[in-house]
Amino acid sequence: MGKERTDLLRGTLDLLILKALALEPLHGVGVSRRIAQITGGAFQVSFGSLFPSLHRMEEKGWLEAEWRASENNRRAKYYRLAPSGRAQLRAEERDWKQVVKIMTGAVGSA
Amino acid sequence: MPGRIGSFFRSLLRKGAVEQALDDELQSAVELLTQEKMKEGLSHPEARRQALIELGGVEQVKEEVRAIRPGMFLETFAQDLRYTFRELRKRPTFALTAILSLALGIAATSAVFSVVYAVLVDPFPYPGSDRIMELSMRDSAGKDRYAGLNGPQMQQLRQTKSIESIAGMDQWNLTTTDGDLPEDVRAGYLSPDDPNHWGTPALMGRWLIPSDAPYGKDPQPIVVIGYKFWQRYYFGDPGVVGRTLQLVHKPYQIVGVMPPRFKWGDTDIYLPLHVTADPSIYFGASIKLRPGVTVAQANADIQPYLEQFAKEAHAHYPEKFRSNLRSITELYAKPLGPTLYLLLGAVASLLLIGCANVSILLLARSAERQQEFAVRSAVGAERLRIVRQLLTESLTIAFAGTILGVLLAWRSLALIIAWLPENSFPSESVIKMNWPVLLFSVGLAFATAVLFGLSPAIQLSRPDIARLMQGSGRRVMGSANTKRTHKAMVAAQVALTLLLLSAASAAGKGFLRLVKADLGYDPHATMSVPIPIHENTYGTWKGRSEYFEQIRAAIASMPEVIDAGISTNATPPENGWDTRFELFGSASGQQPEARVNFISPEYLTVLHIPLAQGRLFDHTETMRGAPLALINQTMARQYWPNGNAIGQQVKIAVLKDEPPYSPAASGSDGWLQIVGVVSDVRDDGLRNPIKPAIYVPYTIKMRMFTQILVRTRVPPLSILRDIRARLVRLDREQQVMQVRDLEAWITGLQEYSQQRFIATLFGVFSVLALVLAAVGLYSVVSYGVATRTNEFGIRMALGANSSDVFRMALTSTAVNVGAGLVAGIILSIVFDKLSTRWVMESSRNPLILAGVTLILIAAAALACFLPARRAVRVDPMVALRHE
Numbered sequence: 005m006g007k008e009r010t011d012l013l014r015g016t017l018d019l020l021i022l023k024a025l026a027l028e029p030l031h032g033v034g035v036s037r038r039i040a041q042i043t044g045g046a047f048q049v050s051f052g053s054l055f056p057s058l059h060r061m062e063e064k065g066w067l068e069a070e071w072r073a074s075e076n077n078r079r080a081k082y083y084r085l086a087p088s089g090r091a092q093l094r095a096e097e098r099d100w101k102q103v104v105k106i107m108t109g110a111v112g113s114a
Numbered sequence: 115m116p117g118r119i120g121s122f123f124r125s126l127l128r129k130g131a132v133e134q135a136l137d138d139e140l141q142s143a144v145e146l147l148t149q150e151k152m153k154e155g156l157s158h159p160e161a162r163r164q165a166l167i168e169l170g171g172v173e174q175v176k177e178e179v180r181a182i183r184p185g186m187f188l189e190t191f192a193q194d195l196r197y198t199f200r201e202l203r204k205r206p207t208f209a210l211t212a213i214l215s216l217a218l219g220i221a222a223t224s225a226v227f228s229v230v231y232a233v234l235v236d237p238f239p240y241p242g243s244d245r246i247m248e249l250s251m252r253d254s255a256g257k258d259r260y261a262g263l264n265g266p267q268m269q270q271l272r273q274t275k276s277i278e279s280i281a282g283m284d285q286w287n288l289t290t291t292d293g294d295l296p297e298d299v300r301a302g303y304l305s306p307d308d309p310n311h312w313g314t315p316a317l318m319g320r321w322l323i324p325s326d327a328p329y330g331k332d333p334q335p336i337v338v339i340g341y342k343f344w345q346r347y348y349f350g351d352p353g354v355v356g357r358t359l360q361l362v363h364k365p366y367q368i369v370g371v372m373p374p375r376f377k378w379g380d381t382d383i384y385l386p387l388h389v390t391a392d393p394s395i396y397f398g399a400s401i402k403l404r405p406g407v408t409v410a411q412a413n414a415d416i417q418p419y420l421e422q423f424a425k426e427a428h429a430h431y432p433e434k435f436r437s438n439l440r441s442i443t444e445l446y447a448k449p450l451g452p453t454l455y456l457l458l459g460a461v462a463s464l465l466l467i468g469c470a471n472v473s474i475l476l477l478a479r480s481a482e483r484q485q486e487f488a489v490r491s492a493v494g495a496e497r498l499r500i501v502r503q504l505l506t507e508s509l510t511i512a513f514a515g516t517i518l519g520v521l522l523a524w525r526s527l528a529l530i531i532a533w534l535p536e537n538s539f540p541s542e543s544v545i546k547m548n549w550p551v552l553l554f555s556v557g558l559a560f561a562t563a564v565l566f567g568l569s570p571a572i573q574l575s576r577p578d579i580a581r582l583m584q585g586s587g588r589r590v591m592g593s594a595n596t597k598r599t600h601k602a603m604v605a606a607q608v609a610l611t612l613l614l615l616s617a618a619s620a621a622g623k624g625f626l627r628l629v630k631a632d633l634g635y636d637p638h639a640t641m642s643v644p645i646p647i648h649e650n651t652y653g654t655w656k657g658r659s660e661y662f663e664q665i666r667a668a669i670a671s672m673p674e675v676i677d678a679g680i681s682t683n684a685t686p687p688e689n690g691w692d693t694r695f696e697l698f699g700s701a702s703g704q705q706p707e708a709r710v711n712f713i714s715p716e717y718l719t720v721l722h723i724p725l726a727q728g729r730l731f732d733h734t735e736t737m738r739g740a741p742l743a744l745i746n747q748t749m750a751r752q753y754w755p756n757g758n759a760i761g762q763q764v765k766i767a768v769l770k771d772e773p774p775y776s777p778a779a780s781g782s783d784g785w786l787q788i789v790g791v792v793s794d795v796r797d798d799g800l801r802n803p804i805k806p807a808i809y810v811p812y813t814i815k816m817r818m819f820t821q822i823l824v825r826t827r828v829p830p831l832s833i834l835r836d837i838r839a840r841l842v843r844l845d846r847e848q849q850v851m852q853v854r855d856l857e858a859w860i861t862g863l864q865e866y867s868q869q870r871f872i873a874t875l876f877g878v879f880s881v882l883a884l885v886l887a888a889v890g891l892y893s894v895v896s897y898g899v900a901t902r903t904n905e906f907g908i909r910m911a912l913g914a915n916s917s918d919v920f921r922m923a924l925t926s927t928a929v930n931v932g933a934g935l936v937a938g939i940i941l942s943i944v945f946d947k948l949s950t951r952w953v954m955e956s957s958r959n960p961l962i963l964a965g966v967t968l969i970l971i972a973a974a975a976l977a978c979f980l981p982a983r984r985a986v987r988v989d990p991m992v993a994l995r996h997e
Contacts, residue, residue, distance in 0.1 A: 033147060050170060051168070051169045056178045059182060071138075078142055081139045
């Protein structure tokens with residue numbers, strides 16, 4: 005895990021979190037593990053950035069939270085995409101694809 | 115964004131719940147991670163440790179989450195505040211000293227500046243009051259002579275282009291004749307030609323208008339009453355306009371009531387002035403310049419007119435003179451100026467000392483707390499957070515100091531007003547709390563607290579954590595910077611305190627001199643009863659001299675009265691009128707000046723003034739207006755050093771007959787024979803040398819006024835009502851003006867009350883300064899000892915004895931105090947010129963300087979000795995184990 009890559013990731017953390025929660029509600033640790041999984045272990049998000057982001061997105065109303073039993077029967081706070089979060093996910097995905105297309109074209113042409 | 119605002123309040127109101135939830139969430143995350151690790155085969159403790167490492171510290175994550183929350187600021191603020199209160203409670207002395215230091219400075223500065231503002235910046239309620247002038251003529255000797263104007267002269271001067279308006283003025287003591295006892299009423303007669311002269315509308319009804327007294331015609335019987343008279347005589351009756359006020363049996367219709375601040379001439383009521391074309395009747399004149407005209411321009415405009423007037427009526431004018439206009443502000447408000455500025459300087463020093471104290475305390479304390487901050491930053495406190503914490507503490511102190519300061523300012527302002535010398539400032543000025551300056555001193559207090567609360571905080575909040583954590587706080591030396599600041603502050607405090615102390619003792623010494631002044635007469639159990647008479651009464655010489663004698667005899671015959679004498683103008687200690695006289699046999703044209711007093715022979719016995727030589731004039735001589743005179747010893751020494759004054763003759767030209775206002779005995783302006791020399795009495799105040807004095811029988815020339823000097827067996831003022839009743843039996847319109855006993859004549863002297871005022875305030879301020887400076891020193895030495903406990907322990911373990919340690923604890927401070935003392939002495943000498951002018955006593959006096967230096971050294975020694983003793987008591991073993 006190079007440091008630069010995590011820095012790069014910071015701007016796209018919101019997108020990754022939204023993507024991770026698109027399938028099913030997860031608690032904080034679950035979100036971290038899911039991101040590691042969907043990026044093939046390339047990105048590991050520090051909890052110091054993850055939790056503030058979760059709380060911020062909750063404040064914005066993109067996420068909804070509820071307390072329920074976890075896989076090993078402990079109480080945990082689960083985050084789920086709210087409708088506005090789903091809309092946000094679609095918007096960010098579209099933006100991201102745009103950036104990738106432009107960047108790929110730019111980098112490939114050189 | 116209602117949702118966001120909602121969550122803001124949610125997070126504020128349910129702060130506890132939100133915190134709890136965050137705590138739960140992170141705890142559960144730790145457990146989840148721990149279980150993950152345990153599945154990988156780690157033991158529980160090890161798994162938990164790894165989990166915490168991966169999470170990156172529960173507290174740090176919490177801080178990060180809190181940082182993105184709305185309402186976060188207030189939340190941490192409340193937290194900081196709670197912490198602050200806990201801290202301050204833990205160290206109450208620190209908190210109290212800092213708060214008191216600020217409060218005293220704020221209170222003193224705002225109270226004194228409020229007085230300065232009311233008296234010097236905004237003394238009069240009249241719009242354009244800086245353009246309202248009094249006219250005098252300055253003669254070649256630099257003396258000012260008041261220039262009255264007659265009717266035609268006023269008309270002429272009004273044509274001058276620099277003059278906007280002229281108001282003629284006169285004053286009489288009238289009496290009410292619609293009550294049971296006649297009451298004295300001070301009446302101001304004003305020419306109403308230009309009602310805008312004062313620019314103040316009436317509170318009720320109207321002010322005087324030109325048709326009240328058309329030029330050359332008899333004025334209308336109307337009166338405008340002042341606010342105080344309205345309150346006193348009519349108890350503030352709102353229906354008073356339109357009613358009739360009877361003055362000396364003549365009815366006047368009340369047409370208006372003036373607002374409280376309108377007190378022109380300090381009179382009770384205002385009547386239209388009867389200005390006639392008669393050139394022999396002179397009035398006082400108030401001149402208002404046009405806007406934009408300078409005083410020099412106006413003087414130049416008026417000068418030719420005055421020279422013309424001087425040609426027409428030679429006797430009224432000096433030989434050579436310059437027109438000298440002075441604004442009422444300059445005349446009535448400025449005299450108190452130097453005193454007030456001096457005080458302002460004193461309280462500003464006090465404010466500075468207070469602020470220096472707070473900064474010393476804050477610096478010392480943050481140094482003490484270095485370790486605490488190191489620990490806090492190690493467990494995850496951000497630098498900004500620590501700064502904010504320190505700021506909260508400083509601001510809390512500043513805030514508490516401000517509240518206390520404002521309360522104190524209010525109290526002390528009331529005290530200062532009560533103490534202000536009477537008649538030393540215009541009665542129109544209203545002294546109230548001055549908000550701008552209150553805000554200024556509060557601002558200064560806050561700035562000090564923030565500046566000195568933060569400057570160490572910024573360097574402190576990123577200390578070398580590892581080093582500090584390992585070491586004990588006591589081993590931490592204060593930074594070189596902090597120490598330098600301390601040194602400068604201590605020296606500055608000591609210097610300012612010394613300056614204040616020496617000014618205070620100079621002022622105190624000056625006041626003592628006044629108290630101990632040898633009066634030459636006995637002021638105890640004696641009062642002066644001033645009695646005015648009315649226009650068109652007792653117009654002949656015989657009628658008036660007999661009436662005055664009847665009054666004197668009526669009072670003297672009362673059982674409570676020991677004796678009573680007449681003293682037209684001779685109530686000491688500032689008595690007699692400066693008058694030119696001529697010595698028989700000296701070159702004509704030589705006209706020296708002496709104070710002429712009009713008395714009856716009982717005057718000298720009432721005051722216990724002994725006769726030094728010759729004899730007094732007796733009762734029959736007095737009643738026939740015999741051309742005799744007594745002189746005081748000063749005069750006898752000055753003109754007849756060989757002791758041959760008796761039998762000599764003097765002539766006083768102004769004693770000529772001027773009926774009906776001032777009838778004189780025949781031959782009054784001829785040669786008067788000196789029959790006796792009386793011993794010296796203070797006649798020019800308590801401070802100035804005694805002036806040559808001439809005493810003549812009061813019957814030589816009388817005014818519309820007399821005074822009876824009464825010595826009593828009982829407290830003098832207690833028989834006042836009886837006296838008034840007796841006078842009414844002689845003349846049913848006879849009133850009495852305000853009566854004071856002779857002690858009040860002394861304490862009422864401006865030089866006396868002003869000196870007492872300065873001495874008291876300076877005394878109070880310098881004691882406060884001394885206390886504050888001592889506290890400052892105490893904290894500096896305490897801080898020094900606290901930071902060096904360890905070092906002292908080692909030194910003692912190595913064989914240093916307690917006196918060595920004691921010396922070490924004191925040396926650096928002693929140097930600073932010494933520097934401060936030297937600076938203070940130099941300051942005192944530099945300010946000596948100011949202090950001799952304003953405090954009337956030299957502060958360069960070596961005795962004073964030595965005295966206050968000793969006081970300061972004693973206070974400093976005490977302040978340093980107490981904490982230094984702590985250094986000596988250090989047990990080497992305890993100090994070393996501190997590691």
